Structure formats: structure tokens, C-alpha cells
Amino acid sequence: MTDLARGVRGGPSAGASRRSALGEHVLVGTVTALVAALALVPTTYLIWRSLTENGRFTLDHYRAAYSTVGIGTLAFNSLWFAVGSSAVAVVAGTLTAYLVVRTDVPGRRLLFLGSVVPLVIPGVLYTVAWIFLASPRAGLLNAIPGVGLNVFSGPGMVFAEGFHLAPLVFLLMAAAFASVDPALEEAATLSGAHPRAVALRVTLPLVRPALIAAVVVTLVRTIESFEVPALVGLPAGIWVYTSRIWRAMSIFPADVGQAAAYSVTLLVPCVLGLALLLRATRGLRRFRTVSGRGFRGTRVKLGRWRRPACLAATVYVSVAAVLPVLALGWISLQHFYGAPSTDDFRRLTLSNYVSVLDEPASVRTVWNTLLVGAGAATAVVVLAVVIAWVVVRTRIPGRTLLDATAFLPLALPGIVLGVALLVVYVRSPLPVYGTLWVLLIAYVTRYLPYGMRYATAALAQLGDDLEEAARSSGASRLQAFRRILVPLILPTLAAAWLYVLVVSARELSSAILLYSPGKEVLSVRIWELYEDGRLTELAALGVVMVAALCTLAGVAYLLSRRSTLLRRLARG
Amino acid sequence: MLAVSSLRKAFDDRGAPVRAVDDVTFDVAEGELFALLGPSGCGKTTLLRCIAGLERPDAGEIVVAGRTLTSRSAGIDVPPHERGLGVVSQSYGIWPHMTVFDTAAFPLRVLPRRRRPSASQIRARVEQVLDSVQLAPLAHRPATDLSGGQQQRLAIARALVNEPPLLLLDEPLASLDTRLRDELRFELLRLQRDLGTTCVYVTHDQTEALSLANRLAVMNDGRIEQLGEPRTLYDHPTSRFVAEFLGAANLIDGVVVSSGHVRTAAGVLEVPAGHAAAPGDAVVVVVRPEHVTLEDATAANGWIGPVEVAAYTGDGVDLVVRVGDLRIRVRSTPQGAAAVGSKVGVRLRSCSLLPAAEAPRDV
Numbered sequence: 001m002t003d004l005a006r007g008v009r010g011g012p013s014a015g016a017s018r019r020s021a022l023g024e025h026v027l028v029g030t031v032t033a034l035v036a037a038l039a040l041v042p043t044t045y046l047i048w049r050s051l052t053e054n055g056r057f058t059l060d061h062y063r064a065a066y067s068t069v070g071i072g073t074l075a076f077n078s079l080w081f082a083v084g085s086s087a088v089a090v091v092a093g094t095l096t097a098y099l100v101v102r103t104d105v106p107g108r109r110l111l112f113l114g115s116v117v118p119l120v121i122p123g124v125l126y127t128v129a130w131i132f133l134a135s136p137r138a139g140l141l142n143a144i145p146g147v148g149l150n151v152f153s154g155p156g157m158v159f160a161e162g163f164h165l166a167p168l169v170f171l172l173m174a175a176a177f178a179s180v181d182p183a184l185e186e187a188a189t190l191s192g193a194h195p196r197a198v199a200l201r202v203t204l205p206l207v208r209p210a211l212i213a214a215v216v217v218t219l220v221r222t223i224e225s226f227e228v229p230a231l232v233g234l235p236a237g238i239w240v241y242t243s244r245i246w247r248a249m250s251i252f253p254a255d256v257g258q259a260a261a262y263s264v265t266l267l268v269p270c271v272l273g274l275a276l277l278l279r280a281t282r283g284l285r286r287f288r289t290v291s292g293r294g295f296r297g298t299r300v301k302l303g304r305w306r307r308p309a310c311l312a313a314t315v316y317v318s319v320a321a322v323l324p325v326l327a328l329g330w331i332s333l334q335h336f337y338g339a340p341s342t343d344d345f346r347r348l349t350l351s352n353y354v355s356v357l358d359e360p361a362s363v364r365t366v367w368n369t370l371l372v373g374a375g376a377a378t379a380v381v382v383l384a385v386v387i388a389w390v391v392v393r394t395r396i397p398g399r400t401l402l403d404a405t406a407f408l409p410l411a412l413p414g415i416v417l418g419v420a421l422l423v424v425y426v427r428s429p430l431p432v433y434g435t436l437w438v439l440l441i442a443y444v445t446r447y448l449p450y451g452m453r454y455a456t457a458a459l460a461q462l463g464d465d466l467e468e469a470a471r472s473s474g475a476s477r478l479q480a481f482r483r484i485l486v487p488l489i490l491p492t493l494a495a496a497w498l499y500v501l502v503v504s505a506r507e508l509s510s511a512i513l514l515y516s517p518g519k520e521v522l523s524v525r526i527w528e529l530y531e532d533g534r535l536t537e538l539a540a541l542g543v544v545m546v547a548a549l550c551t552l553a554g555v556a557y558l559l560s561r562r563s564t565l566l567r568r569l570a571r572g
Numbered sequence: 573m574l575a576v577s578s579l580r581k582a583f584d585d586r587g588a589p590v591r592a593v594d595d596v597t598f599d600v601a602e603g604e605l606f607a608l609l610g611p612s613g614c615g616k617t618t619l620l621r622c623i624a625g626l627e628r629p630d631a632g633e634i635v636v637a638g639r640t641l642t643s644r645s646a647g648i649d650v651p652p653h654e655r656g657l658g659v660v661s662q663s664y665g666i667w668p669h670m671t672v673f674d675t676a677a678f679p680l681r682v683l684p685r686r687r688r689p690s691a692s693q694i695r696a697r698v699e700q701v702l703d704s705v706q707l708a709p710l711a712h713r714p715a716t717d718l719s720g721g722q723q724q725r726l727a728i729a730r731a732l733v734n735e736p737p738l739l740l741l742d743e744p745l746a747s748l749d750t751r752l753r754d755e756l757r758f759e760l761l762r763l764q765r766d767l768g769t770t771c772v773y774v775t776h777d778q779t780e781a782l783s784l785a786n787r788l789a790v791m792n793d794g795r796i797e798q799l800g801e802p803r804t805l806y807d808h809p810t811s812r813f814v815a816e817f818l819g820a821a822n823l824i825d826g827v828v829v830s831s832g833h834v835r836t837a838a839g840v841l842e843v844p845a846g847h848a849a850a851p852g853d854a855v856v857v858v859v860r861p862e863h864v865t866l867e868d869a870t871a872a873n874g875w876i877g878p879v880e881v882a883a884y885t886g887d888g889v890d891l892v893v894r895v896g897d898l899r900i901r902v903r904s905t906p907q908g909a910a911a912v913g914s915k916v917g918v919r920l921r922s923c924s925l926l927p928a929a930e931a932p933r934d935v
Contacts, residue, residue, distance in 0.1 A: 469665025471652040472624055473679035473730060483682070487669045
């Protein structure tokens with residue numbers, strides 16, 4: 001044996017291993033405490049606040065909240081708004097996903113792009129864009145003879161919300177369709193089934209768990225939706241829970257107790273929905289038929305339906321994605337906002353861009369958005385990786401509880417989180433309220449579940465053997481984590497980081513209650529411009545924002561594609 | 573070099589405990605290649621992972637080169653990275669973000685600072701170990717560019733780089749195709765004999781175990797069924813399981829009539845004297861097909877019967893000959909072909925005895 005080997009081998013002291021075990025426990029303990037503080041404290045305070053007044057127990061808030069005139073209509077409105085817009089989103093998203101992933105419809109790349117673009121547009125901008133398109137007097141579409149759209153109506157709310165959520169369904173269903181083993185469909189074809197029978201009796205049942213998940217996700221998202229009910233619903237006199245909570249908080253003096261009572265009620269369907277979703281996605285794993293081999297199957301030949309299908313998809317994508325963006329662009333080039341006329345073509349201007357970008361408030365807002373977004377993204381990614389590692393890789397007791405707690409915020413509507421954090425931090429000795437920190441806390445809470453999804457997926461796809469090989473080669477747990485795990489999942493983490501940055505920049509519903517003057521973020525700024533009626537400048541700011549978000553989302557997409565490549569390499 | 577004693581490890585399978593390793597004790601001498609052989613699920617991999625420190629046993633002790641790595645009674649459980657062993661797993665665990673050189677250098681680079689060799693020492697040692705597995709020319713290629721056989725050799729190089737006292741190999745050839753497997757089997761043997769490294773080698777392939785090991789243990793249901801040298805286990809299995817697992821075998825029921833004679837359904841057989849069975853005991857006579865020859869039936873242990881099946885395998889012919897109610901499997905040379913239906917004489921040249929009813933295992 002050489003000298004080198006003698007120096008290399010030999011037992012380190014028992015103290016060293018005890019120290020590293022202690023370090024691990026401290027790390028896990030800290031993370032657990034943080035997650036509990038983020039996810040449980042606001043909810044607990046919220047429930048407590050809805051049941052007390054000046055520290056004494058009372059049911060008055062619920063009594064007041066539910067004896068208001070029109071409370072029956074409120075619940076009914078919330079229900080049909082949720083069901084209606086979910087139906088639009090699920091039908092549109094599923095059909096386009098099927099066409100793009102499984103058929104030979106022409107122009108699939110463009111259809112794919114058009115189907116996901118609304119996802120990047122912030123809800124507040126998307127809603128305002130539809131007001132530009134379909135308000136009764138100044139709507140651009142209403143300039144076409146014979147068209148008489150009114151966005152300030154029940155159907156208007158349903159379609160604006162439904163189209164905005166359809167990309168989410170599209171992504172879920174596209175993944176599901178792509179993972180169906182083509183051999184299963186071929187077997188049906190070879191058994192003599194007509195293509196329509198194959199789609200209905202083989203493909204659809206195979207993607208059923210994903211479909212259930214899509215329905216539940218859209219229902220929860222529409223129940224918690226704030227932008228459409230506030231901007232479109234209120235002028236039409238259609239109240240739902242979220243707009244009601246916002247109203248209770250924005251009157252003077254704010255009726256926090258009543259807002260808390262409404263918020264707690266709203267939590268119930270959301271938590272139920274999340275529980276359902278978890279069950280459905282468990283089924284999803286069971287149903288998975290193909291592992292990462294990539295899609296190689298033959299596409300369904302549409303035959304004479306090829307052109308009509310393409311036309312229908314193009315019309316849908318134009319209405320849901322292209323028109324809103326064009327409307328923003330068009331209004332941003334106008335001198336003033338008003339009924340459209342053919343003269344508008346001769347009076348285009350860039351002055352809105354100059355004035356809105358020149359304003360110190362705008363510059364500050366962009367800076368705030370980036371600061372909070374980057375901070376939230378970093379915190380989410382770090383927390384998510386540690387939690388995911390504990391959950392996927394260790395056998396520490398209580399890890400499932402940690403996992404569930406980290407997912408809990410998914411059931412917390414943004415506006416409800418806003419109310420809850422307000423209740424907590426207005427009375428907290430920490431000087432958080434009135435600063436950007438409260439927004440950071442809100443965003444980290446809200447997007448931790450998304451970060452978790454990235455991190456757990458990345459970890460689960462890396463076999464244990466890579467870490468075990470490192471451990472057997474003499475690397476401690478932390479060394480294996482730092483030198484093997486983190487480098488391998490880095491592209492995924494970068495994608496998660498950008499994703500959180502993008503969704504933070506879009507976020508309005510929690511920020512609307514938590515911002516204070518001088519500490520606005522971009523989405524709040526757009527809201528303010530709308531309230532002030534500075535619509536042409538709003539459009540200019542919106543166009544810049546959409547362009548920036550599209551770029552970020554594109555980079556995130558490329559990064560996550562690279563990480564799939566890396567995973568394929570890892571499998572050898 | 574390695575001493576494992578009274579090792580136990582149970583897993584919880586939906587409420588029901590499964591004894592993956594059930595009171596296992598064995599020693600491995602310095603420089604020995606010791607094989608753990610058994611069907612999948614017999615606990616051999618769990619046993620290896622306990623030695624590596626990747627699983628924590630429920631009871632028992634593991635001592636390597638005089639250093640206690642695990643002792644549940646003394647509360648010792650050295651974490652895997654402080655054991656200083658070499659491990660090659662079935663999947664090799666080749667990291668996709670490193671080059672061949674970085675992979676092999678990893679165990680040296682993660683050493684605590686005061687024991688870590690200098691960069692130039694590391695380079696010299698890694699080049700040396702890569703050279704010994706013939707990967708030196710590929711040192712700067714990404715590790716995942718390598719072929720399956722090269723990845724396996726890289727995993728071995730990584731395991732050997734800090735000259736461990738003990739090398740653990742978990743089915744290192746299982747994920748390779750047949751031809752490569754034969755080639756690498758001899759390569760592995762050469763490397764082990766050259767370096768003199770003590771090895772524990774887990775496999776489900778009896779050819780690998782028999783050809784590589786100095787000694788081997790056949791495992792079944794978490795226990796060691798039989799432990800010894802390959803030739804002893806093959807020729808003198810002590811249980812039906814070992815007899816059947818190590819290769820094809822004719823198992824013929826019979827009753828001992830005298831020391832050296834067993835009566836079977838097809839007639840009396842001469843068996844080697846010196847067995848433990850007394851006259852009147854029910855026994856099983858184990859005869860390997862290659863110990864049955866096609867020849868004149870008048871000699872001792874010679875029977876006659878029609879050929880039922882004849883299958884040509886290239887390097888020989890597998891026959892089934894019916895003698896009374898018995899079907900005797902025969903491994904013959906390619907020249908020893910006989911037509912199906914024709915009567916041939918078979919002679920059982922070598923056999924060993926098992927007690928007929930295996931003693932019930934205490935649970």
C-alpha cells in the first residue's frame with residue numbers, strides 16, 4: 001500500500017460525524033420553522049380574527065357578513081363564474097392540446113406558442129385588454145359593424161377569465177397526451193377502431209386523471225380570481241367573494257373582521273379542491289404509461305377535418321392571445337382613449353411610452369418589482385430544494401407533514417393571503433408592514449408550492465445511485481448535496497427561479513392589500529393607472545411588461561429543456 | 573479483513589416486516605474474492621448496502637480491518653463516507669456533469685482538508701488508477717460519453733482510487749450484454765488478483781460466482797444456505813435449493829439400503845460411502861447432467877431408456893432420457909447425439925446425497 005493511501009484512509013473522529021448530524025438537524029429544524037411560519041401563521045391569525053373583536057370571541061363578523069342584502073346572489077355569482085370560466089378553460093385548453101400534441105394539424109408550433117402566451121400576460125393586463133376590446137362604447141371589436149359585445153356582463157367575465165386560464169389546462173393536458181403510449185392507441189386501431197373511437201375510448205380514459213386535475217385546478221383558480229371580478233364584475237354590478245373582500249378592506253374604516261369572515265368561507269372550497277387535486281394527481285402517477293422516451297408515435301390523421309380544425313384553432317388562438325396583445329399595442333399608440341374611429345390610424349404616437357417610462361414612479365416600480373421578485377425567487381428556490389431534499393431523500397420523521405405544509409399555500413387565495421398578512425403584520429412588532437418585506441413574504445408563501453413542484457420533480461428524477469456513489473466515495477451528505485445534486489439540478493432550479501420571478505411580477509391579488517405608497521410593484525402600478533383613467537399610458541407600460549415577461553419565460557423554457565437533456569444523459 | 577456477525581435487517585412492507593437479512597455471519601480473508609450469490613430478493617444487496625453503510629442494520633456487527641464500522645449493541649454506525657470502502661453499484665452511479673478524470677478524482681477531492689492530497693498528487697494517483705482500467709486516454713471526456721463497459725471500469729477506478737481495504741461490488745456485470753460480460757469477468761479477475769484487493773461480490777449469476785470467487789455464500793430468504801469453495805458447493809450441495817441454484821441437477825428420491833447403496837424408482841444406485849444417512853433413511857441423490865454419460869448400461873449405475881428430448885446447443889446436446897418413472901437430464905458432447913425415441917444407456921458417474929426432508933427452518 002502506498003504512502004498516499006495511508007494518508008488517505010483511516011477513521012476520522014466520531015465527533016466529526018456527530019457535528020455533521022447536528023448541522024443537518026439544525027438545517028431541517030430551521031426550514032420547518034420557516035415553512036410553518038409562512039403557511040400556518042397567517043391562516044391561524046385569519047381564523048382567529050374572524051372570530052374575535054378587540055380580543056373577545058364573537059360571531060358578529062359572520063352574522064354581519066351573511067346578513068347583508070344579496071348574500072345569496074354573492075354565493076351564486078361566485079359559483080357560476082367559477083363553473084363557467086372553468087368550462088371555457090378546460091374545453092379550449094384540452095382541445096388545443098389534443099390538436100397540437102396528437103394530430104397532424106398544420107401550424108402546430110405557432111398554435112403551441114399562441115396557446116401558452118396568455119399565461120405570461122398578468123391578469124390585470126389581460127382583463128384591461130379585454131375592456132379595450134369589448135367595452136360597450138369604446139371597445140375596438142365593437143367598431144366592426146354588426147358586432148355588439150359587452151365585457152361588463154356575466155358572459156364577458158366568464159370568457160375573459162376562461163381564456164386567461166386555458167393555457168394552464170393546455171400545458172397540463174399536452175403533457176398528459178404526450179405521455180400516452182402510442183402503442184395503446186395503435187392496438188385499438190389494429191383492433192378495427194375508427195380514429196374517433198380511439199380518441200374517445202382509449203386516449204380520453206388514459207388522460208382522465210390529468211383532466212380531473214385540470215378541472216379542479218381551474219375551479220380553485222377561478223374561485224380565487226380577483227382581477228376579472230374587480231375590473232369587469234364591479235361595473236356590471238356582479239359581486240363575488242373576492243371583490244367583496246376587497247371592498248370590505250378598501251372602505252374607510254376597513255372592516256377587517258368582515259373581510260376575515262368572507263376569507264375563511266372562501267378557504268373551505270379551496271382546501272377541499274386541493275385535497276381533491278392531491279388525490280387526482282396520485283392517480284396520475286399510477287396512470288403514467290411512458291417514461292421519458294419522448295413522443296415518437298404516429299399522429300392522428302385528421303383527413304378532411306385538417307383544414308377546419310386548423311381554422312378553428314387559429315380563430316381561438318387569435319381571440320385568446322393575439323387580439324388582447326394587439327389591443328394593448330394599439331391603445332398604447334393613441335393620444336387619448338375613446339370610441340375607435342378610422343382617424344385613429346393617422347394619429348399614432350409614441351408619447352405614452354415616453355411619458356410613462358420617464359416618470360420616476362414607474363422607474364421605482366420596475367425596480368421594486370425586480371427586487372421583490374428576485375428576492376422571492378431566491379428564497380423560494382432555496383427553501384424548496386431543502387424541503388424537497390428532506391422529503392424525497394431522507395427518512396426524517398415528520399417529513400410528509402413538512403411536505404403537506406409547504407403545499408398548503410396553494411389553497412390560499414391571493415386576496416385572502418393579503419387580508420391574513422395584514423392582520424398579522426399590522427400588529428406585529430417586526431417593522432415589516434409598509435415595506436417591501438411584506439410583499440416578499442406574501443410572494444414566498446404563495447409561490448413556495450410551485451418551487452416545490454420543480455424541486456421534487458428534479459430530485460425524484462435523479463436516481464439515488466448518484467448520491468450513494470458520492471457517499472461511498474467519501475463525500476458527506478452536505479458534500480454530496482453540494483457537489484452532485486445541486487450541479488445536476490441547477491438548470492431546473494434556474495427555470496424555477498425565473499418562473500417565480502415571472503409570476504411574482506404578475507401578482508396583484510395579494511399585493512393590492514399589502515402595498516403602501518412609494519412601495520408599489522408593476523401590477524399595482526397598472527391597477528393605479530386604471531383607477532386614474534390613464535389608459536393609454538397603462539397600455540404602453542403593459543406592452544413593455546409583456547415583452548419583458550415573454551423574454552424571461554422564454555429563457556426559463558429553454559433552461560428547463562436543457563435540464564431534460566441532462567436528465568436523459570443521467571439515465572445513460 | 574471483513575467480519576460480519578449476527579447481522580439482521582428487516583423492512584416494513586405495508587405493515588408486514590420482511591426479513592431481508594436474517595442473522596448472517598461470515599468472514600472474508602485478506603485478498604479474498606468472496607461472492608454472495610442468490611436469487612433477486614434474497615437479501616444479498618441489502619447485506620452489501622449494510623456493509624457500505626447505506627442501510628442501517630437492526631442488529632449485528634460489521635468489522636473491517638480491525639475497525640468496527642457497525643455495532644448496534646455498542647451504538648456504533650460509521651456513516652458511509654467515513655468508512656473508506658470502495659463501492660461499485662449495479663447502476664455505476666456515473667455523474668453526468670463530470671469528466672472521466674473528475675469522476676475518478678472525486679473521492680480524493682472530498683477528503684477533509686488535512687488528509688487531502690495536493691493537486692499534483694491527486695493527478696498522479698488518478699492517472700495511475702485510470703491507467704490500470706485502461707481509461708487513461710479518455711480522461712478528459714464527459715463520463716456519460718463512455719460505453720457501458722467503460723462506465724463500469726470507471727466506477728471501479730473511482731472505487732479503487734483511495735486504495736480501500738475492501739471493495740464492494742453489486743452485480744457489476746448485470747447491465748452489460750452477454751459477450752461484454754464474459755470479457756469483463758476475466759478482466760475483473762485479473763485486476764483483483766493483480767491488486768490483491770479484498771472483494772465482496774454480489775451476483776445472481778452462478779457462472780460469475782463460481783468462476784470469480786475464492787469462496788462463496790449462497791443466500792436464500794435473507795439467510796446463508798451454504799458457504800464454501802465453489803467446487804465444494806457445486807459438487808456437494810447440502811440443500812435442494814443450493815443444488816438447483818448452482819446449475820441444472822437431477823434430483824432422484826431414494827431410500828438408503830446400506831452404506832454406499834440407495835434404492836430409487838429405477839433401481840439401486842452406488843453412491844460414495846461416508847455419507848451421514850443410515851439405512852432406511854429417505855434421501856435425494858443429486859446428479860449433475862454433465863456427470864451422466866451415454867454409454868453401455870451394463871456398468872455400475874447404468875440404466876437404459878428411450879430418449880424423450882434432444883436439444884442441440886452448439887457446444888453440446890441436452891437430452892432427457894426416461895428410465896422407468898424418472899426423467900434423467902444428460903449433458904452430452906456434440907458427437908453424442910441420439911435420435912428421439914431410440915433407446916440409450918446412461919451412466920451416473922458422480923453423485924451426492926441430500927436428506928430427503930429438509931429440516932424445517934426455525935422461524
